[in-house]
Amino acid sequence: MEHWMTKIDSMVSKTYVHPLYPKKGQNVTLSILILEPTVQLAVSLVAFAKGGMYTIACTRDDRNYYHAEIEMPEKEDLFWYFSLVSPIKAYYYSKLGLQGSIPSFHDCFRLIADLQMASWVSGSTCYQIFPDRFQKGDASCGAKPGQYSFDGGSVTVHSFDEKPLDFEQGRCLDFFNGDLKGIENAIPYFKAIGVNTLYLNPIGVSKTTHRYDCCDFFHIDEKLGGDEAFANLCRKLHENHMKIIVDISINHTGTAHPWLQKAITDKNCLEASYYYIQKDGSVACWQDVPTLPQLNYNSQDLRDLMYRKADSVMRKFLAEPFAQDGWRLDVANEVGRRGKDQLCQEIWKEVHAAVKTDNPKAYLVGENWSDASFYLQGDQWDATMNYLGCSRPLRSWMGETDRFMCSGWGHNPSPTVPYTGFELAQALESQLASLPPQMWYLQMNLLDSHDTPRLHNNKDIFDWDIYSGCVMLMFLLPGMPSIYYGDEVGLEGPYGSVESSRYPMQWDRKKWDTRFSSLYADLGVMRKRYAKLLAFGSWKIAYIDNETICFARYDEEQALLAILNRAENAKTITISNGILRIKQVGKGQTVKVNDDALTIDLQAKQNCILKCSC
Numbered sequence: 001m002e003h004w005m006t007k008i009d010s011m012v013s014k015t016y017v018h019p020l021y022p023k024k025g026q027n028v029t030l031s032i033l034i035l036e037p038t039v040q041l042a043v044s045l046v047a048f049a050k051g052g053m054y055t056i057a058c059t060r061d062d063r064n065y066y067h068a069e070i071e072m073p074e075k076e077d078l079f080w081y082f083s084l085v086s087p088i089k090a091y092y093y094s095k096l097g098l099q100g101s102i103p104s105f106h107d108c109f110r111l112i113a114d115l116q117m118a119s120w121v122s123g124s125t126c127y128q129i130f131p132d133r134f135q136k137g138d139a140s141c142g143a144k145p146g147q148y149s150f151d152g153g154s155v156t157v158h159s160f161d162e163k164p165l166d167f168e169q170g171r172c173l174d175f176f177n178g179d180l181k182g183i184e185n186a187i188p189y190f191k192a193i194g195v196n197t198l199y200l201n202p203i204g205v206s207k208t209t210h211r212y213d214c215c216d217f218f219h220i221d222e223k224l225g226g227d228e229a230f231a232n233l234c235r236k237l238h239e240n241h242m243k244i245i246v247d248i249s250i251n252h253t254g255t256a257h258p259w260l261q262k263a264i265t266d267k268n269c270l271e272a273s274y275y276y277i278q279k280d281g282s283v284a285c286w287q288d289v290p291t292l293p294q295l296n297y298n299s300q301d302l303r304d305l306m307y308r309k310a311d312s313v314m315r316k317f318l319a320e321p322f323a324q325d326g327w328r329l330d331v332a333n334e335v336g337r338r339g340k341d342q343l344c345q346e347i348w349k350e351v352h353a354a355v356k357t358d359n360p361k362a363y364l365v366g367e368n369w370s371d372a373s374f375y376l377q378g379d380q381w382d383a384t385m386n387y388l389g390c391s392r393p394l395r396s397w398m399g400e401t402d403r404f405m406c407s408g409w410g411h412n413p414s415p416t417v418p419y420t421g422f423e424l425a426q427a428l429e430s431q432l433a434s435l436p437p438q439m440w441y442l443q444m445n446l447l448d449s450h451d452t453p454r455l456h457n458n459k460d461i462f463d464w465d466i467y468s469g470c471v472m473l474m475f476l477l478p479g480m481p482s483i484y485y486g487d488e489v490g491l492e493g494p495y496g497s498v499e500s501s502r503y504p505m506q507w508d509r510k511k512w513d514t515r516f517s518s519l520y521a522d523l524g525v526m527r528k529r530y531a532k533l534l535a536f537g538s539w540k541i542a543y544i545d546n547e548t549i550c551f552a553r554y555d556e557e558q559a560l561l562a563i564l565n566r567a568e569n570a571k572t573i574t575i576s577n578g579i580l581r582i583k584q585v586g587k588g589q590t591v592k593v594n595d596d597a598l599t600i601d602l603q604a605k606q607n608c609i610l611k612c613s614c
Contacts, residue, residue, distance in 0.1 A: 005091075007035035007578040008098055010082065012109055012437030014536040015555050021438060024074045024113040031067045032058070032082045032093060035578065039086045047080040048105065049073040058082070063556075072113045077436075079108040095433070112378045112436055116356040118326060118363040120197075120243060121383070122441035123535035125475075125527045126482040127195040129183060130450050131224055132209045133504045134485055136160070137181030141225050143173075150207040150256070151291050160504040167499055172208035176504045180220070180229040184236050193488060194524020197243040197480065199328055201450055203230065206254055209502075210450075212330060213254025213291050217306070217313040231321040238323065245363055246317065249330035250306050250351075252285070252292040260293055273299040276338055284338060286331065297336045297343050307351045310358075314351065318358045326363025327355070332381065333368045348380035365444050369403070373434040383442040383479065389431030390445040390477060391452065394470040397424050397564065399461040403452070411453055412496045415460045418566065421549040425541045428551070432478070432539075441536055443479030447471065448487055450502055453495045456487065456516070468519055469564035469607030475523040476553055476562045476609070478539055488520035489513060526560075526609065533558050543575045548602070554580050554614070561610040565602050574599050586611040 010016045010032040022028045030045055043058040045068035058066035072078055081094040081103045094103035136142070147155045153171025158164075165174040183198070190198070203224055205216035220230045237244050253260060260283065263272040267281075276284035276296050283293040297303060307314040317324050329335075329348075336343030348366075355362050365383040366375055369392075372384035392402055399418035403410030419427070432440055447470060448454045456467055475481045485491075486505050490513030493503040506512065527534060533555050543550035547567040553560045559580050565571075575598040582598060585591040589610055592599040600610075 002039075004034070004036050004039070005098055006576065007033075008084075008093060009033045009538070009579040010093060010109070011095070011538050012111065012440075013538040013555075015538050017111065020536055021115050021117055021119070022072045022111065022113055024072055026072050026113070027069050028072055028078070028111065029067050029069050030080060030109075031065045033063075033065050033579070034084070035064050035581075042083075042085040044068070044083045044085075045070065045080055046083055047078060048108065049076065049078055055083070072111070077113070078111040079105060080111075081108050095437075110436055112438055115378050115438060116360040117438070118361045118382055118442065120325075120361065121363055121480050122478075123527075123531040124197045124243065124480045125195050125524055126197040126199050126245075126444065126480050127190060127193075128199045128201070128446075128449060128482050128484045130178075130201045130485065130502050131180070131183065131203055131211075132178045133164075133176050133502050134178040135182030135186055135505060135507065136177055136179060137183070137185045138179050138225055138229065141179055141181075141223060141229075142177035143175035143223050148207070158504075160507070162504070164499045164502055164504075166497065170499070172210055175209055175223070177223070178504070179223070180225040180233045184229075184233045187236060187240055187242070190242065191240065193483075193521050194527055195483070196241065197245065197325075198237065199245045199444075199482060200247060202247045202249065202330075204248070207256050208254075208291075212249050212252075213256070214249065215254045215256040215258070217248070217253075218316065234322045234324055243325040243363075245326040245328050245365065246324055247328040247330060248314070250295065250314070250347075251331050251335045252294045255291050255293060257293075270301060274302045286334065294338060296338075296341075297347050298341065303347070303350065307354045312354070314355060315358050318355065318362055325359075325361075326365065326382075328385070329364060329366040329381065332366030332384075333370075333372070333375070345374065345380060348375060352380050363442075371431075371434060376435050376439045378436060378439070383439070383444050385449065385482075386431070386443045386445045386477075386479065389428060389443065390474055391447050391449075393419065393424055393427035394447060394473065395455060396427070397566075398455065398458070398463070398466055398470060400455070400458060409451075409498065411498060411501075413453075413458075420546045421544045421564075422546065424549050424564070425544045428477075429541065440478035440539075443477075444482050445474050445477045445479050446482040446484065447474055448484040448501070449482075450484070451498065453501050454484070454487060454491065454493050456490060457493055457500075458495060463566075463605070464515060465605035465607055466564075466566050468515075469562070471519060472523065472562045472607060472609050473551055473564060475527060476534070476551055476560055478553075481523075481527070483520065488516055490516040526611075530558060530560060530611075533560065540579070542580065543573055545573070547571075548573060550575055552580060557614055559610075559612040559614055561612065563600070563602065563606075563608050563610065565605060565607055567602070567604060569604050570602065572599060572601050580612070581614045582612040584613045 016031045043066040045056045056068040084091040153173045202211035204214040259271040336347045366381040396419045401413040401416040493500045537555045542552040548565045590601045
């Protein structure tokens with residue numbers, strides 16, 4: 001390959017597409033960078049729109065960018081590649097890179113018009129909270145011992161220095177009485193670690209600690225402080241320029257919900273149509289969990305109640321006095337699915353239309369553990385909790401058996417052979433390639449959640465150096481990193497059950513693991529300092545071998561390079577600098593820089609982020 005061919009770059013990022021989120025009929029400028037061409041090139045944009053193919057000659061500026069302008073189609077997406085014609089041969093540049101054959105339509109770059117996107121997400125840092133286990137702030141609210149019985153158990157109340165009960169003993173009724181006021185009181189803490197977005201697990205009226213068994217969608221659980229406490233929390237967060245996302249399951253209710261109680265007693269009532277009443281009179285439940293009866297979206301009245309009407313559940317909390325900023329959608333790929341009923345995408349398209357009518361910048365992030373690309377085309381969800389493209393591959397890089405290769409919902413995985421650098425790169429690139437590129441910047445990237453064991457508590461495989469690299473990459477991937485409460489202090493919680501992933505927050509700073517608190521705080525500062533770059537900057541796998549991978553975020557002015565390294569011995573790696581164009585690397589790392597390459601000396605298992613100027 002000739003030298004100039006290694007110095008070509010383009011992708012759907014702010015560097016190469018302007019505007020990145022255009023309107024229908026708006027002109028958009030598409031660019032490609034070609035450094036140091038040693039042959040005369042005729043560069044053209046080849047675009048597909050309005051049923052035809054359009055070839056537009058590009059103009060070159062003094063920075064070696066070649067630009068062409070085209071109008072966004074009114075009724076379809078825009079697809080394109082670039083042609084580079086030399087005196088002896090034609091080349092083509094698409095999302096596959098430079099090649100000598102004409103790209104297929106599938107391999108073209110793609111741009112969607114009129115996306116109603118939550119633009120604030122891409123530069124944010126999120127913090128997930130399981131409300132009952134975070135912090136007590138209001139002594140006047142909370143569950144009381146023996147307050148009620150449910151699902152074979154009775155309410156117990158615990159202090160924050162105790163541990164959650166096993167399911168068979170606690171039945172998800174072991175309350176620690178964290179509340180919304182406690183979350184509000186922690187706003188200075190969130191800001192100190194660089195967090196500007198909160199994601200709360202469900203807070204609706206419910207019987208259990210997890211609150212996925214909702215029995216009143218329209219109000220906030222009084223055990224957490226009720227509607228007034230939530231309105232106060234939202235107001236305080238917004239005053240501090242922070243956002244809030246709340247978890248909801250529109251897939252099911254709890255068995256204590258008045259709709260179900262009425263449906264059981266009167267099979268001919270309207271509410272009976274909200275559920276799947278079976279021939280034997282029983283109610284079908286999600287995943288056969290007997291406390292979670294599934295909702296039946298063949299009912300148009302149910303759709304109106306949940307999301308279509310202006311005063312529906314999902315629209316009520318987007319309005320004042322709450323004005324929350326989005327929803328996390330529980331078991332989102334299972335909603336509306338039972339037997340012959342496959343209403344899932346239909347429902348989410350309706351939810352998207354309804355929610356975005358009230359707030360085009362509201363964030364809809366769906367739970368999906370596998371490929372969510374069907375839902376991420378711009379008309380359903382904005383994002384997924386990125387298990388497939390972040391949590392699962394990074395856990396595999398650590399040497400943990402994938403959740404779906406394990407029994408018991410993946411809470412006690414055995415050690416396995418770790419991913420190689422090539423396998424990790426393939427996992428990252430494959431997931432990103434499956435999405436429309438404009439959606440990259442909205443994904444919620446995570447390692448842990450309320451549904452996973454905390455990776456740092458896997459005593460069989462934990463290695464601080466390798467773990468720190470995983471966290472660094474989570475903070476660099478396109479999208480928004482999400483910290484599960486307590487990860488930033490090394491919160492305990494052994495493997496083996498979902499209850500162990502929901503330990504109460506540790507507020508005694510003497511018990512914090514300062515390695516964790518320092519790492520997360522430093523990365524929070526980095527996210528703020530490099531917010532513009534991390535929001536919509538380009539990305540690439542800059543280096544791979546069996547033991548090491550370098551993931552780069554870059555634009556015309558700056559670059560951040562996350563180096564994940566599991567090598568047992570010191571090594572030297574060489575990273576191509578043709579596209580990155582790095583001129584200087586920040587202090588703290590031995591790096592030789594020239595126009596063609598960066599040569600980096602790494603200690604055994606050294607993981608780091610290089611902060612570079614271009």
